[in-house]
Every structure is written in C-alpha cells, then in structure tokens.
Amino acid sequence: MKIRSLTARVLLLATLWSALSFVTIAVAISTLYREGVERGFNNLLRAQLYNVVNSVSIGDGDSLAGSPALGDLRFSQPETGWYWLVEPLGNYATAPLASASLGMANLAVPGLDETPFDENYERFYEMDDSVGNRIRVVETEVVLDDQGRAARFRVSGNLEVIEEEIAFFSNRLYAALAVVGIGGLIVNGLAILYGLKPLDRARRALERIRRGEAERIEGEFPREIQPLASEINALIESNRRLVERARMQVGNLAHSLKTPIAVLLNEARTLDKTHAEVISSQAEAMQAQVGSYLNRARIAAQRDSVLARTDALPVLERLVRVMRKLNAEIDFVLEVAPDLTFAMEQQDVEEVVGNLLENASRFAKTRVVTRITATPPAEGAQDGRRSWAEVTVEDDGPGLLPEQIGEALKRGRRLDESKPGTGLGLSIVKEISGEYQGSFGLSRAEIGGLRAQVTLPAVTKDTA
Structure with missing residues (x-):
C-alpha cells in the first residue's frame, strides 16, 4: 500500500533501519560473547585437566595413584556433569581413577576418526552423561614413567553453565538494546516531526488562502521550503x-x-x-x-482561482430576506450547512440562487424551501480535494411533467406565458453551474411542486 505521509515514510524507514541494525548488533554481540564464554570454559577444563595430570602417577604395585584436588565441590557431588577420569592405556592392568561425582559410571570414548587430537594432543567433544546432562569433555594422553606406561586423562564440565550465563547476558543485552532502540525511535520521531513542522506551517498557510483568509503565504521557512x-x-x-x-x-x-x-x-x-x-x-x-x-x-x-470565495450564509439570508419582502404571502424556509463557503464569485452565487428563488416564488402556492448541504468529493473525480455544495430549491406549486423539464431549460423558453419573466432564469443557472463544472437538474419536489437541484464548488473546514 502506498504511504502518502512523509512523516510516516521517514518513521517507517527509520524504524526498519533501527530494527535491522539492533538485531544485527544483538546477534553479533551474542555470538562474540558465546565464543568468549566457550573459550573461557575450554580454558577452565584444560586447566583442570592438567591439574589432574600433575596429581596422578604410577604408584606401588604398578597402579595409578593420586588424589587430584581441583578446588571445585561439583567434582565431589554426584550427577553434576563435572567429572574427571584417568584410565590406563597399554597392556598393564590397573583400576582407573575417577572423581566422586562420576561414581560407578563411565564416559564413552569417541573414535579418533570422529574427533582427532589437535596439535597440542588434546581433543574436545560433547556427549550426554548417564543422567542426561549435556557435557563437554577435554581429553589427552600422557606417558607416566620411563617404562612407557601411559594413561588417558579426561575432565568434563556441564554445558548448562555456559547456556545459563549466555542466557543471562543475552536477556540483559536485548533489554538494553530494546530500551535504546525505543528511545532512539522516539527521539527520531520527535526530530522528524520538528524537522517537518515548517511543511505543516506551509500547509496551514495554504488552507488560509483556500478559505479566503489570506492572499499569500506569509512567514519565514527553511532554505529547502x-x-x-x-x-x-x-x-x-x-x-x-x-x-x-x-x-x-x-x-x-x-x-x-x-x-x-x-x-x-x-x-x-x-x-x-x-x-x-x-x-x-x-x-x-x-x-x-x-x-x-x-x-x-x-x-x-x-473558475479555478483560489481567491474566489463567498460565504454561503450571509448571501443566502440576504436573498431570502428580499424574496420575503417581495412575496409576503409565501413562507420561505432556509437551511444552510455550517461553515460552508462557495468557491465562486459572490455575483455568480447570487445569480444562481436568485434565479432559482425567483422562479420558485412565481409558481409556489404557500411555501419555498431552500437547502444548502456540503457533499464529499465524487469518487474518481479529477480533483479529489474539491468539495461541492448541493443547492436545492423546492416549491409547492404545480411542478412540471417529465417531458416539460427539457423545454424549461432552453434559453428564452416560457412554459407559462401568464407569469412574468423572460424565460432566461433556468438556462442562466444551467450555464453558470456548467462553467463551474457543476450540475443542474429538475425533478418533482417532496412538497408537491418543482425541485431544482444545482451542484456548485465549495470549500468547508474539513476540505480546505
């Protein structure tokens, strides 16, 4: 859908750009933080691994001996996901050493083709322990004596620690970015509204010109406007x-x-x-x-001048007042929409309405009703901003037959020679309304006589 408001366009583009920028920043920071946390976690596991390596040796009876003190209670609590395990390698038989947290359980060993050792003869891999903890294991193999006896050393840590820390950081990060983003949008919106304020002043100045309250745009504007x-x-x-x-x-x-x-x-x-x-x-x-x-x-x-303006109410009240004096026996009723201004010269308004009132008064018995209402722009009109006023004059006279209406609109044509007049009034109304791109028609009135309806250009406060 096409956006017609400059403010809405700029705000939309600013919002989309800010949202894209903050999402990118959030993803980048979260990724970098995750990499840093995982690197720190791996370094911790590596430090614990070499602590175990330094604490284990070949004891009496060719068995593995040692009591690593890692300083972390999680290695002594069962099913925590924090384990260390030392297993003998080669052809000598001895029992492995394990942390109290591992108990009687064991950790599976992946194949070298799946997870090879790196240049430091270490390898990291992930698995699930016997109770479902997702753990990361660091492994190395060390020769313990001059006889070539070696052992496999492994230390694991629970990955839930990483996820909890990353989640805590991400939540704080997203909240901070949301506050900054919303604050930035508010500031941008205020800045945009302030920056476009001169355009609003120019619009109001044009409205005053359209309503006939001013003849030119006054005031100081920025260089762009x-x-x-x-x-x-x-x-x-x-x-x-x-x-x-x-x-x-x-x-x-x-x-x-x-x-x-x-x-x-x-x-x-x-x-x-x-x-x-x-x-x-x-x-x-x-x-x-x-x-x-x-x-x-x-x-x-x-016709298209923005300076041609005539207030409807005072002109019509004056015309009706004159007609009441000339036709005291007829009741003239006037209904005018509030705040309505014709986009016409005053003499043209007087010519149109005056001819309609004069024609109605010649044939009315007791009553003439004049209504002026504002109508919205017609759908598909070339000038979508133009408003119209519908002027309706009804009398309770004999009216006209459908076949007589066309004759009545001809210049100089008089259907009733007994009544005074030149036969030019209705044709003049038709010509003037046509010149203003309006319309004029005759039909049967609700009160029994003739109904004359003419559409003329107008300006209201809603459309000025």
Whole structure:
C-alpha cells in the first residue's frame, strides 16, 4: 500500500533501519560473547585437566595413584556433569581413577576418526552423561614413567553453565538494546516531526488562502521550503493578475457594447409598432447573449482561482430576506450547512440562487424551501480535494411533467406565458453551474411542486 505521509515514510524507514541494525548488533554481540564464554570454559577444563595430570602417577604395585584436588565441590557431588577420569592405556592392568561425582559410571570414548587430537594432543567433544546432562569433555594422553606406561586423562564440565550465563547476558543485552532502540525511535520521531513542522506551517498557510483568509503565504521557512513558498506566492500573484486582466477586458467589452444596444432600443421606440417589435426583440436578444457570454468569460477567468470565495450564509439570508419582502404571502424556509463557503464569485452565487428563488416564488402556492448541504468529493473525480455544495430549491406549486423539464431549460423558453419573466432564469443557472463544472437538474419536489437541484464548488473546514 502506498504511504502518502512523509512523516510516516521517514518513521517507517527509520524504524526498519533501527530494527535491522539492533538485531544485527544483538546477534553479533551474542555470538562474540558465546565464543568468549566457550573459550573461557575450554580454558577452565584444560586447566583442570592438567591439574589432574600433575596429581596422578604410577604408584606401588604398578597402579595409578593420586588424589587430584581441583578446588571445585561439583567434582565431589554426584550427577553434576563435572567429572574427571584417568584410565590406563597399554597392556598393564590397573583400576582407573575417577572423581566422586562420576561414581560407578563411565564416559564413552569417541573414535579418533570422529574427533582427532589437535596439535597440542588434546581433543574436545560433547556427549550426554548417564543422567542426561549435556557435557563437554577435554581429553589427552600422557606417558607416566620411563617404562612407557601411559594413561588417558579426561575432565568434563556441564554445558548448562555456559547456556545459563549466555542466557543471562543475552536477556540483559536485548533489554538494553530494546530500551535504546525505543528511545532512539522516539527521539527520531520527535526530530522528524520538528524537522517537518515548517511543511505543516506551509500547509496551514495554504488552507488560509483556500478559505479566503489570506492572499499569500506569509512567514519565514527553511532554505529547502522557502523556494516552494516563493513559487506558490508567485503563482497566486500571476493568477490574480490574470483574473484582473480578464475582468478589465470583460468590463471594457460590456461598456463598448452597452451603448450601441441602448441606441438600437431607443431608436426602435421611434419606429412603427411592427418594426419596433422586431428591432426591440433582436436588441434584447443581443443584450442577453452579450451578458451571457461576458459572464462565461468572467467565470472561466476565475473558475479555478483560489481567491474566489463567498460565504454561503450571509448571501443566502440576504436573498431570502428580499424574496420575503417581495412575496409576503409565501413562507420561505432556509437551511444552510455550517461553515460552508462557495468557491465562486459572490455575483455568480447570487445569480444562481436568485434565479432559482425567483422562479420558485412565481409558481409556489404557500411555501419555498431552500437547502444548502456540503457533499464529499465524487469518487474518481479529477480533483479529489474539491468539495461541492448541493443547492436545492423546492416549491409547492404545480411542478412540471417529465417531458416539460427539457423545454424549461432552453434559453428564452416560457412554459407559462401568464407569469412574468423572460424565460432566461433556468438556462442562466444551467450555464453558470456548467462553467463551474457543476450540475443542474429538475425533478418533482417532496412538497408537491418543482425541485431544482444545482451542484456548485465549495470549500468547508474539513476540505480546505
């Protein structure tokens, strides 16, 4: 699964590297310690072996004689795994000597092909004694007199001593490395969070820009982040200049066309009725078309601007207040999601909602309900960060049949000539919502009349 968080990525890599490093260190130290303990154990057995060798000789009656004093009580306690044993070699018969710990038992002798002697004429091997102790044996053969009589000397030690010591050391080692490792991860985490804190400040600065609370990224940033902040500020400034230039051009075009159209309308009033109606209708159509395309140009210039923000609640409350004054007999209900801001120019919001309210008030009997709710980004949307506001205006009027809905959205189309209006309101709503990449549709309302639903870009605190 792809990790999208820089903090999580760095922490994960640091954790994996630390875990691998500490495991390697633990294994290396444990291995070296085991080798050292075993080497010390072998040296102890070798020292005890030569102590026995120096204590045994050929006594009276050609028998083995001697009483080794090894200074370790384990050699005198039975079944401890700590034994010494001296056995005669050659053709003379004598009883072997053994430690009290060995008793009547004996130790098996491996073959030379299996465990040969080394250059010091010693050999080490491991076996299980008669009671199940795992022991290590050191063996050598020594000539005891000038007649060539020799004996096999063996001393064994219980390997449980090694394992207990290694286990004790390993447990302490692993505990110490765990404490150091966890402490290191905590320190690394704090260092990473501290190091990435400027990015969080930059993110919050961008959030303020998206919410319309600031116009540029302010503050000092580290050398690695300052170029990014500067480029974003330059992009915002370029976007602002583009919007202002587009607005100026739109305004200039509007002023240049407004006067000729007004002249045509004035001249039409001086003509006879037949010609006046033709010229007036065509001039009005020109005026509507000019207004429509000027709006399109203006919206296209600032549609993706991060600076276009309009708070939903005050604008909608003002529109509803005006409609209540104009239609005192109708009950206007307004429900607005908290902390919702349209990512649009205020005049476009007023144009869309105003046309929907005006259309609903013309056909409503007693009630018009307006709801604005925030919707999450659509799955698979190109801009996954964009949020939307769903504006719904319902009335309790007669409504429209399914086959009438398509006609109602056509520019200049009026289904009820008895009602005042130009037939441009719903088509304007459709055009503006389309320019903002939103949607617009009509259907049957729950309260009986027409339900107009338009989706517009918005910004909420959760998605800013």
